[in-house]
Amino acid sequence: MSTLELNSGLDERVAELVSEYSAPSACLAWLLCDRHPADKVAYDVLDSQGNTERLTYGELKRRSEAFSAGLAxxxxxxxxxxxxxxxxxVEYLIxxxxxxxxxxxxxxxxxxxxxxxxxxxxAGSKAKVAICDASQVGKLVATEGDEQPIAVTDLVVIGRDDTSLAGWQIHKFDDLAAEGRPKVPAAxxxxxxxxxHIYTSGTTGKPKGVVVPIRAIAAFRAYIEFGIGLRPSDVYWCAADPGWAYGLYFGVIGSLSTGVHSxxxxxVFDAAATYQILAxxxxxxxxxxxxVYRSLMCSxxxxxxxxxxxxxxxxxxxLTPDxxxxxxxxxxxxxxxxxGQxxxxxxxxNHHDPRLAREVRPGSMGISMPGWKAVVLDRSEDVELPTGEIGRVAFNLAESPLAWFHGYDAAPEKSAEKFSANREYYLSGDLGKMDADGAFFFSAREDDVIIMAGYRIGPFEVESVIAAHPAVAECAVIAAPDKIRGEVVEAYVVLRQAFAPSPAMAEEIQQWVKTRYAAHAYPRRVHFATELPKTPSGKIxxxxxxxxxxxxxxxxxNSQKNADDCVDTFDTRIRSYLHGKP
Known part of the structure; x- marks a missing residue:
């Protein structure tokens, strides 16, 4: 098949998906559930003891119909x-x-x-009802001094039935999911x-509301086909939590849209349980x-x-090359x-679809997915850069039929930051470069770049090198102010269990970067910690x-210690920010 024929076939598939999920007749219940064979397995829901609850598409249809009538x-x-x-x-899926x-x-x-x-x-979404595990109910109790009062009045509780909250109307999930009410036609x-209505993870600034339309499923489905390479015969496991975009978009919606066995x-994550389930x-x-992969590797x-x-x-x-x-x-x-975002x-x-598959290049996040046109823009002008130069990773909207985002909910200023001045490009907020073959390489978030004596250093490049050290479980690097150089690199390192922090280990990591990456980009100080601050979705x-x-x-x-000692666990301060302690 020629390149022209290949691209034509992929473009046709993208157009089919856009047409299907953008149609005025689009019905979500049909697209994600009702059209699949009733006896086909939708999900096996497992627990750490090896117990399994199986949910077929027929059961999902019947039980979700009953629950929708209960919500109505x-x-x-x-x-x-x-x-x-x-x-x-199972209750979550229903x-x-x-x-x-x-x-x-x-x-x-x-x-x-x-x-x-x-x-x-x-409060931001103006939610009318909350569906909540019994173990989570305590988080909904308002306390004096709360910045944001909880305005939801109806609470649907999964689990025990002795819940009582002042000001809430409490409903049992099982009661609302009971059959017998008149069915409500699928919308x-x-x-x-x-x-x-999902909120960004907030790696920088406050979370922002993203309202997702049904037509966005065209983009999600395209990724499931091209990126994940999902086949009808697959047993599919997306381990990401559906409380976040990747787990929801591709562990639930992507799976339901294909009718695959998931x-x-x-x-929580456990290395032994993960291996056991995979096998x-x-x-x-x-x-x-x-x-998850690094935890498996280090276990x-x-x-x-x-x-x-x-x-x-x-x-x-x-993903670091190691x-x-x-x-x-x-x-x-x-x-x-x-x-993605x-x-x-x-x-x-790096697509699994054999039509798009190519050799995996260390450090490369792959090529543009069909339906998207990725480019690299100059950092100060909306001008596309030649290959090999680091700039802003952006997407040409005129050539991206899968684009669906128009702005954040009730946040016009933040929305404007995601687009070029003429709205020709969607701006990712990340820096990277593209090689002559169209492969992209991530460098950093725009606000994470380290500028040292005129050199621009992307944290990810340094982190990839440090992560390859046999003693390192994970790491992160940031800029630290320096009177002479402007900024220098500082590293935060979590060691594997068999290794201990020491000045010798810090020096070894510094030499590792000097000899395997660049002499100027080594971390001037190495801090050791037992954990790194991350969003719940895993972003540092x-x-x-x-x-x-x-x-x-x-x-x-701490001033003298921080100025002179390259070994500093930092755990107390990191934990105070991770867990909200003063």
Missing amino acids: SIGVRAGDRVATLSGKS GLVGIWRLGAVHVPLFTAFAPPAIAQRL VLGGDAPFI LLLKG ERNVTNFAAAPT EVSPPQDLKLRCASSAGEP VNEWAQSALGTLVFDHY TEAGMLIN QRFVLRAARNAGLANPA
Whole structure:
């Protein structure tokens, strides 16, 4: 097949998806559930003890119909916001499809959120109802001095039935999901209707509301086909939490749109359980954040020898090259790095679709996905740069038929920052470069770049080198002010269990960077920590490291230590920002 024929075929598929999900007749219940064979497995929901709850598409249709009728009985209508503060469960899946069957809009809340983050999202989205695990109910209790009062009045509780909150109307999930009420016809609202109201993870600044229309599923489905390479015969496991965009867009919506057999695992990550599930469930297609792969790599658990993995994908943070040095032998396949955003879905990938597959290049996040046109713009002008030059990663909207984001909810100034002045380009907020073959390489967030004596240093390049050190589990680097150079590199390192912090280890890491990357870019100071600050979706929050560093330097008791000692655990200050302690 010629390149022209290949591109034509891919463009035709993109056009088909756009037409299907943008149609005025688009019905979410049909697109994600009702059109699939009733006896086909939708999900196996697993727990850490090996118990399984199986949900077929027929059961999902029947039970979500009953739940949508229950929601309608308490006044939920099309367009109303319904939040979920729930872990992975059969009830969670039934709740989602029930919400969408009514034409209501889902507001995802991650279960690790603290009460202020929950209150902010409930208030910002104007949620009318919250569906909540019984174990999470305490987070909805208003306390004196709360910045954001919780205005939701109806609470649907999954689990125990002894919940009581002043000012709330409490409903049992099982009661609302009971069959017997008159069925509510599935809403037919068309591709422009909203169905998700999600908030960005807030690596910088406050979270911003993104209202997702039904037609965005065209972009999600395209990624599932081209990037993930999902086949009807696959057993698919997206380990990302659906409280965040990647897990929701591609672990739930992408799966439901294809009718594939998927897995959900309750509870937190565990290396032994992950390997066991991959082996015993014959998972053929696996997607997870880089943190999961690095945790597997650094664990003491040996990978099974009988894995059936055909595809492994990574998204959320750039994948450091050392992971694939391990993955080929441990998992039997390379991990393909993918790049995207809450505001778009996935944009640039090392694609698993054989029509787009190419050799994985260390450090590359791949090529533009069909339906998107990625470019690199000058940092100060909206001019496309030649290959090899670092600039702003952007997307030409006239050549990106899968684009659907028009701006943040009630935030015009922040919305304007995501587009060029003439709205010709969508601006990712990230820096990178493109080679002559169209492969993109991530450099940094625009506000994370380190400028040292005129040199521009991208944190990811340095982090990739440090992460390859045999003692390092994970790391992050930031800029530190320097009187002579303007800024220098400082590193924050989490060591593997068999290694201990020491001045010798810090010096070894510094020499490692000098000899394997660049003499000028080595970290002038190395801090050791037991954890790094991250968003719940796994993105490193470098602004927390900068704030923790500044807090330490402002403390006279720490000033001499921070000035002279290259070994500083920083744990106290990092933890204070991670967990909100003064």
